[in-house]
Amino acid sequence: MHILMNILFVVAAPFVGGLLTGIDRVITARMQGRQGPPVLQPFYDVMKLVQKESIEVNSMHRFFVYISLVFAIFTTSILLSGGDILLAVFALTLGSIFFVLGGYASNSPYSIIGSERELLQIMAYEPMVLLACVGLYYADNSFFVKEIINNSIPAIVYLPGVFLGLVFIITFKLRKSPFDLSMSHHGHQEIVKGITTEYSGRDLAVIEVTHWFEVIITLTLVFVFFATETPISKVFALVACALVYFLEIIIDNAFARLKWQQAFTSAWIITGTMGIINLLILSFFR
Amino acid sequence: MYAISVLILFPIIAALLVLIVRKDQIRDMIVRISAVITAVITLTVVFLYFQKGISFNFPHEEIIDYIIAALEGSMALFIIIIGIKNKKYIVSAFSAIQTPLVLWFEFSQKHDIVVKNGIVFDKLTAIMVLIIGIVGSLICIYAIGYMKWYHYHHENYPVRKNFFLSLLFLFLSAMFGLVLSNNLTWMYFFWEITTLCSFLLIGYTKTKDAKKNSFHALAINLGGGLAFALAIVFIGINFKTLELSVLIDMKPEAMVLIPVFLLSIAALTKSAQLPFSSWLLGAMVAPTPSSALLHSATMVKAGVYLIIRLAPLLGTSSVGRIVTLVGGVTFLACSLMAIAQSDAKKILAYSTLANLGLIVICSSIGTQESLWAAILLVIFHSVSKSLLFICVGSIEHQIGSRNVEDMDILLDVSRKLSLYIMIGIAGMFLAPFGMLVSKWVAMKAFIDSDNILIVIILAYGSAATLFYWSKWMGKLVSNANVKNHVKQTFRKDEEIPITIHAILVVISCFGFPLISKYALIPYLTHLFHTDAMVPISTSDVKIMLYMLSALLILPISFIPIYKGDKRRKVPMYMAGQNAGDNENFHASMGVTRKVELRNWYMESYFGAKRLTLWSNLISIGLLCAGIILLIGGLAA
Numbered sequence: 001m002h003i004l005m006n007i008l009f010v011v012a013a014p015f016v017g018g019l020l021t022g023i024d025r026v027i028t029a030r031m032q033g034r035q036g037p038p039v040l041q042p043f044y045d046v047m048k049l050v051q052k053e054s055i056e057v058n059s060m061h062r063f064f065v066y067i068s069l070v071f072a073i074f075t076t077s078i079l080l081s082g083g084d085i086l087l088a089v090f091a092l093t094l095g096s097i098f099f100v101l102g103g104y105a106s107n108s109p110y111s112i113i114g115s116e117r118e119l120l121q122i123m124a125y126e127p128m129v130l131l132a133c134v135g136l137y138y139a140d141n142s143f144f145v146k147e148i149i150n151n152s153i154p155a156i157v158y159l160p161g162v163f164l165g166l167v168f169i170i171t172f173k174l175r176k177s178p179f180d181l182s183m184s185h186h187g188h189q190e191i192v193k194g195i196t197t198e199y200s201g202r203d204l205a206v207i208e209v210t211h212w213f214e215v216i217i218t219l220t221l222v223f224v225f226f227a228t229e230t231p232i233s234k235v236f237a238l239v240a241c242a243l244v245y246f247l248e249i250i251i252d253n254a255f256a257r258l259k260w261q262q263a264f265t266s267a268w269i270i271t272g273t274m275g276i277i278n279l280l281i282l283s284f285f286r
Numbered sequence: 287m288y289a290i291s292v293l294i295l296f297p298i299i300a301a302l303l304v305l306i307v308r309k310d311q312i313r314d315m316i317v318r319i320s321a322v323i324t325a326v327i328t329l330t331v332v333f334l335y336f337q338k339g340i341s342f343n344f345p346h347e348e349i350i351d352y353i354i355a356a357l358e359g360s361m362a363l364f365i366i367i368i369g370i371k372n373k374k375y376i377v378s379a380f381s382a383i384q385t386p387l388v389l390w391f392e393f394s395q396k397h398d399i400v401v402k403n404g405i406v407f408d409k410l411t412a413i414m415v416l417i418i419g420i421v422g423s424l425i426c427i428y429a430i431g432y433m434k435w436y437h438y439h440h441e442n443y444p445v446r447k448n449f450f451l452s453l454l455f456l457f458l459s460a461m462f463g464l465v466l467s468n469n470l471t472w473m474y475f476f477w478e479i480t481t482l483c484s485f486l487l488i489g490y491t492k493t494k495d496a497k498k499n500s501f502h503a504l505a506i507n508l509g510g511g512l513a514f515a516l517a518i519v520f521i522g523i524n525f526k527t528l529e530l531s532v533l534i535d536m537k538p539e540a541m542v543l544i545p546v547f548l549l550s551i552a553a554l555t556k557s558a559q560l561p562f563s564s565w566l567l568g569a570m571v572a573p574t575p576s577s578a579l580l581h582s583a584t585m586v587k588a589g590v591y592l593i594i595r596l597a598p599l600l601g602t603s604s605v606g607r608i609v610t611l612v613g614g615v616t617f618l619a620c621s622l623m624a625i626a627q628s629d630a631k632k633i634l635a636y637s638t639l640a641n642l643g644l645i646v647i648c649s650s651i652g653t654q655e656s657l658w659a660a661i662l663l664v665i666f667h668s669v670s671k672s673l674l675f676i677c678v679g680s681i682e683h684q685i686g687s688r689n690v691e692d693m694d695i696l697l698d699v700s701r702k703l704s705l706y707i708m709i710g711i712a713g714m715f716l717a718p719f720g721m722l723v724s725k726w727v728a729m730k731a732f733i734d735s736d737n738i739l740i741v742i743i744l745a746y747g748s749a750a751t752l753f754y755w756s757k758w759m760g761k762l763v764s765n766a767n768v769k770n771h772v773k774q775t776f777r778k779d780e781e782i783p784i785t786i787h788a789i790l791v792v793i794s795c796f797g798f799p800l801i802s803k804y805a806l807i808p809y810l811t812h813l814f815h816t817d818a819m820v821p822i823s824t825s826d827v828k829i830m831l832y833m834l835s836a837l838l839i840l841p842i843s844f845i846p847i848y849k850g851d852k853r854r855k856v857p858m859y860m861a862g863q864n865a866g867d868n869e870n871f872h873a874s875m876g877v878t879r880k881v882e883l884r885n886w887y888m889e890s891y892f893g894a895k896r897l898t899l900w901s902n903l904i905s906i907g908l909l910c911a912g913i914i915l916l917i918g919g920l921a922a
Contacts, residue, residue, distance in 0.1 A: 057858040057868070059851060060765055067840055074833070084826050086726060090717035091833065097716065097756050104760035107694070107868075108858035112764065112883050119756050120886065126749035127742075130729075134741055137733055197859050264891075268746070276742055283738040 009080040010073060017212025018042045020219075024249055031253050042212075046205045054201030057106050062203045064102030069206050071095030072213040079220045082146025086133045092217060096122055099210070103195035114194025118182035120260055124267035125169035129221075131275040135162040136224065138282050145220075149227035149234075156225045161278030163225050167244055168270045172263075173218045175211070176252040179263050219245065287342055289331045290405060293415070294462045297324055301455035305448050314430045314779075317451050321423035324458060328419025332412050336805075341403040341468065341531075354475045355392055358385055361482060365504070374501045380508035384515040388474065391519045401528050406468035409809035413661060413801075414465040414591055417668045420790070421583045422458045424783040428676050429454060429575035431779030435683050436573055443491045450490055454579060457483040461584050465591060470518050470528045477514060477556070480585050481507040487576040488569050499568030506565045510555025517548035530595060538603040540919035546596055547605045547916055550650075551909075553596075554609070557589030557642045560616045560905035564898075566639060570631045574679030577631065582638045583672035587664055590642060594649040594660055598813065601652035604919060608912035612905050613646030614743045619901035621747040624754045625892040628885070630678045630688045633754060634671065637714065640747065641667050641721070647740055648728050654810045655821045656731035659724045661806055662798060666720030669794055670713035673787040677707040680780050685771075690758050691884060694766040700776060704762055706788045711762075713791045715748075715755045718833035720795045727821045750892075757885045764883075767869065795834055799827050 022039040029036020038044075056062060072095045078088040100122070103115030133143065139158040140148045148155060156163055172179045183194030191197075196207055219241045226237035258266070300320035307313040344350055362385035369378030407415075433447050460483065463476035481504065489500030522528055524541065536542045558566035569581045580586070593600070593609065600606030617640050624636035641663065648660035682688040684699050697704045713719045725748065732740045794801070802820055810818035820827075857864045860881070863872040873879040 053854065055854045055856045057856060058765060059853075059855075060763070063841070064763075070836065070840065071833075074836075078829065083829070084823070086729070087717075087826055087829060090722060090726070093752065094717040094833070097752070097759075100756060101760060101763050105763045105765060106858065107764045107766055107883075109860060109881055109883060112760075115760060116757065116886050119753055119760070122756075123749045123753040126752060127745040130745040130748065131742065134729070134733055134745070137730075143730075192859065192861075271745075275745075279738050279742070283736055286736065 006077060006081040010077045013076050013080065013216040014209050014212040017215040018046070018209075020215055020245060021212065024245070027246070027249050028253060031249075042208070046208050049200075049205035049208070050202055052201040054203055056200070056203070057108055057198050061102050061105035061198065064098045064105055065199065065203055065206050065210070068095045068099040068102065069210045069213075071098065072210045072217070075217055076213050076220075079145055079217060082144060082149075084143045085136060085145050085148070085221075085224070086130075086143045088145075088217075089129055089133055092214075093122070093126065095210070099195065099207075102199075106198040108198045110192045110197040111195050113191050114182045114197065117191075117260060118195055120264055121172045121179065121182055124179075124264045125172045127268065128165045128169045128271040128275060131271065131279065132159075132162050132166045132221065135159045135275070135279060135282070138279065138286070145224055148224050149237075150229045152228060154226050154228050154233060154237075158282055159225065159278055161274040165271050165274035165278075166221060166225075167247070168274070169267055170218050170222070170244065171248060171251060172267070173214060174248055176248050178251075178255040178258040179267075180257060181260055181263060184257075287340065289327070289334055290340070290407065290466060291344075293327050293331050293419075294459055294466065296320075296327055297455040297459035297462070300324070301452040301459070304455060305452035307448065310447070313448060313451070317430055318427055318779075320455065321426040324426075324455075325419055325423040328415055328423075331407075332416055335407045336409070336412050339406075339408045341406040341408075343401060343404040347401065347404060351392065351471070354472065355389055358475055358478065359389065361385075361478060365482070365508070369501075372497070372501065374505065376505050377501060377508060380505065380512055384508070384512045387519060388471070388515050391522055392471065395519075395522055396528075399522060399526055399528055401469050403529060403531065404469040404472060405466050406531060407466060408812075409805045410591075410594065410661065411465050413665060413805055414587070415462060417587070417665065418458060418461045418465070418584050421668055421672050421787075422454075422461070422579060424786055425575050425579045425583070425672060425676065426451065426454050426458075428578075428679075428780055428783040429573075431777035431781075432573065432575050432676075432679050432683075434777065434779075435774070439683075440491070443493070446490065450487070450573065450576075453483050453487055454575065457487075457580065457585070461588065464588055468530050470521065470530055470533075473530065474511070474514050474518055477552070477588065478511055480556075480580075480588060481511060484569065484576075484580050484585060487580060488572045490572055490576070493571075496571050499565070499571050502568050503565035506555050506562050510552040510562070513548045513555070514552035517545040517552070520545045520548065534595065534598055536599070538599045538601065540916070542599065543603055543605050543919060544916060546599050546603075547608075547912060549592060549596060550600070550605060550609050553589040553592040554612060554646070555589070556592075557586050557646060558639055559589075559612055559643060559646060560619060560639075561902040561909075563616065563620070563639050567632070567635050570629075570635050574631070574675055574682070577634075578672040578675035578679070582634065582675055583668040586638065586642055587668060590645040590649060590660070590664060593646055594657065594664075597649050597652040597657055597660075600650045604915040605912060606650045606652060608908055608915070609650040610647050610737065610740065611908050613643045613650060614740050615901050615905050615908070616640065616643030617647065618643075618743045618747045618750075619897050621750040621754075622892045623894045623897050625750060626887045626889050626894060627754075628690050628887060630681070630690055630693075630758075631675075633690065633758065634674055634678065637751070637754075638667075638671060640751065641671075644725070644728065644744075644747075648724075648731065651731060651735050651737060651740075653731055653735050654814055654816075654818045655727060655734060657810060657813075658802070658806050658818070658821055659728040659731055661809075662720065662724040662801070663728070665801065666713065666724060666791075666794060666798075669787065669790050670710050670719075670721065673713070673784065673791055674707065674710040676780070676784055676787065677703060677710055680776065680784065681707065683780075684774050684776065690761050693758075693761045694764045694883075695768045695771070696762055697765045698768040699771060699773075702776070702781070703784075706784050708759065708762060709788045709791055711755050711759050712837075713795070715751050718795065718830045718837060720791075720798060723795075723798060723822070723830065730821055761885060792834075792838070796831065799831075 021042045026036045075092040103111040139155045223237045226240045362381045365381040366378040460476045460479035467473040485504040555562045620640035627633045648656040860871045
């Protein structure tokens with residue numbers, strides 16, 4: 001039964017993720033005074049991509065995005081089955097590295113520049129992700145999601161600073177402006193489509209689906225900060241996820257893309273101040 | 287007992303044989319056979335004593351002591367003379383102080399000290415012996431193939447292959463002695479031999495750079511040796527013992543902490559921690575096999591080995607805190623500085639420093655969990671890093687450069703080498719591989735022991751680590767076209783050790799639960815007198831092993847897809863200006879230009895100059911604070 005539930009979650013995850021991207025596009029359009037596409041547009045896009053011819057520059061580079069998808073699914077299943085959050089983060093990183101390698105493997109100028117930027121982004125957000133896990137361990141004495149969300153006091157009470165830091169770097173993970181340096185959802189970037197420049201057809205569809213998984217993974221990280229043993233808290237946690245997602249959409253629309261220097265230093269400094277101060281206080285009172 | 291004597295003595299015999307034989311083919315054969323025999327003896331010794339362990343003293347200990355004293359004296363004489371000859375007086379001075387000091391102690395103070403166990407073989411020793419024996423003998427075989435083309439490419443260097451290979455064996459013997467000795471004077475003797483070996487190997491090419499760097503390394507390591515010698519005299523006079531195991535069983539009081547601090551200084555110099563790290567970077571001028579063996583896999587591990595041994599005394603003591611912080615500064619600074627490097631050996635050197643820093647942190651925190659992580663780090667790092675070094679050695683031969691920027695053609699030049707170096711790099715930082723498992727446990731151990739500052743350092747350092755390894759991997763997969771490439775032979779003497787090494791990396795990753803169960807847990811249980819637990823839950827270990835299997839199987843499962851592939855290949859996108867060959871583009875004014883893609887080095891953030899200065903200042907400050915704390919502890 002438990003396993004069935006997990007499988008169900010993992011199967012449902014990309015649909016929810018896709019739906020959220022669709023909602024995102026509608027809200028964004030309304031903010032810009034446009035009508036925008038239907039909510040199901042991301043699904044139409046992917047279905048269309050699957051039917052298109054896949055052309056490529058060499059036979060190597062598609063391999064990496066498939067593996068990246070495998071590990072995104074893997075991460076989702078660890079998180080949604082209540083597994084070890086640190087392990088999930090490592091698996092997620094592994095997937096992201098494969099994605100980056102895919103960009104390198106095409107050996108095409110725009111993708112390589114995209115890959116290098118993506119790598120920089122990973123370096124920028126990785127400390128905060130790790131410190132968030134550390135913070136959760138501090139607050140709940142366990143790395144296991146199922147134990148973290150079954151505590152009597154939500155982790156956010158202990159970790160407001162860490163949470164804010166996490167919200168800051170989630171912008172990277174959701175590929176939102178001002179931190180969408182490596183590839184943007186919009187085709188008019190200075191490096192075309194960044195890492196994904198040389199991907200088409202089915203491979204591009206895979207990348208899109210991977211992104212849906214990543215949306216779910218990121219929001220799960222938000223979820224664990226609010227959930228406790230009471231059922232009502234889980235509703236609150238879902239509301240918090242929705243709010244954070246909405247906030248990211250606003251940020252996306254309100255800020256222009258930053259240079260890599262600013263993206264990198266700001267992420268490390270925010271991590272430094274938010275994460276470190278919070279953790280130091282926590283360790284002091286432990 | 288005999289097996290252990292054979293283990294220490296056999297490599298010396300091999301070294302002598304290799305030194306006197308002049309004919310290349312015969313010598314190569316001797317090296318191969320001796321390396322295999324060394325590996326066999328290693329396995330035998332471990333097989334014989336692993337379960338029960340053994341500690342004993344040789345029957346005629348005084349005779350051994352006299353021989354050692356004589357050898358130490360002649361070594362000191364040699365160092366003093368070359369020091370004066372080359373106007374490196376500091377080297378002579380260090381040697382002229384410490385050796386007479388030790389000899390004086392030996393002959394005037396030692397008679398009433400009884401050493402019960404000169405040699406101790408326990409599970410930790412077993413692990414170290416295995417690393418030295420297996421990795422060491424593989425590198426000796428590799429050195430045959432490497433040195434052949436090394437002199438072919440560098441005609442201006444004097445050919446002293448027999449000297450080089452012989453030193454490698456002498457070094458193996460010294461390392462075996464070092465990890466087996468429980469008697470501190472013996473350990474010191476072997477410690478000094480490794481220093482000397484390292485000096486001679488760095489100076490192998492006799493160029494100006496090599497000379498300068500070799501003396502630099504010698505000076506710093508002799509400085510560490512001096513601290514070691516002072517510690518021995520202090521322990522001998524105050525506690526009437528010379529046994530490491532007895533020292534460890536003492537309580538961490540102020541008086542005990544003084545020699546512990548001195549020994550830690552010795553360990554930090556040997557493991558090239560800041561502010562002593564500059565010698566290891568200079569040591570990269572040595573031929574690659576010696577970098578692999580001495581400067582990453584084994585010799586630098588001697589330092590952390592000593593700290594792991596001292597761990598029960600370090601723990602929460604002031605000295606322990608200082609050593610932890612020094613390790614932390616080294617880990618962070620070197621991980622960051624590695625980003626700005628493009629020379630493969632330099633990257634490996636910085637990464638070695640950083641990982642040694644991490645091991646120093648883990649072992650000096652001294653809890654069960656952190657020691658578990660420290661020992662696993664030693665194992666994984668040795669195997670992966672020596673694989674990386676010897677791969678880089680062969681790559682340099684194949685593509686004529688060891689700059690990471692030039693490695694984008696490697697996939698076309700040699701698929702095998704690309705695969706092996708990828709395994710090595712993945713082994714250093716990716717999820718299901720060993721180093722990450724240990725890092726993970728290390729993180730948990732740091733939180734559990736409330737070292738929040740170290741946790742933060744680890745978080746930032748890991749992010750940097752990820753960056754510089756991934757961008758290297760990126761170059762390796764980027765599959766650029768090769769033009770005008772002269773094919774070089776990939777010798778069997780290189781290929782076989784590299785292949786075995788790569789297999790070892792994978793096996794050690796699959797086998798870490800076993801290593802943990804049969805070696806680490808019993809060792810830690812014995813050390814702490816309480817039942818040790820595996821720090822990772824079984825379910826996580828299972829998931830990790832699934833991931834590892836997935837990584838091994840997935841690439842293979844793609845082969846059938848590629849076989850029936852009918853996809854259209856198109857030129858890559860260059861804003862419509864691709865000249866058609868994927869290498870050039872139509873630039874403005876109708877000129878055709880070559881596309882050049884370079885990785886990021888971010889000199890302005892991670893340039894070595896500034897970071898070295900600051901991190902050195904901080905670590906020197908920390909060591910000074912350590913001395914002050916010690917004096918304060920005595921006064922209190």
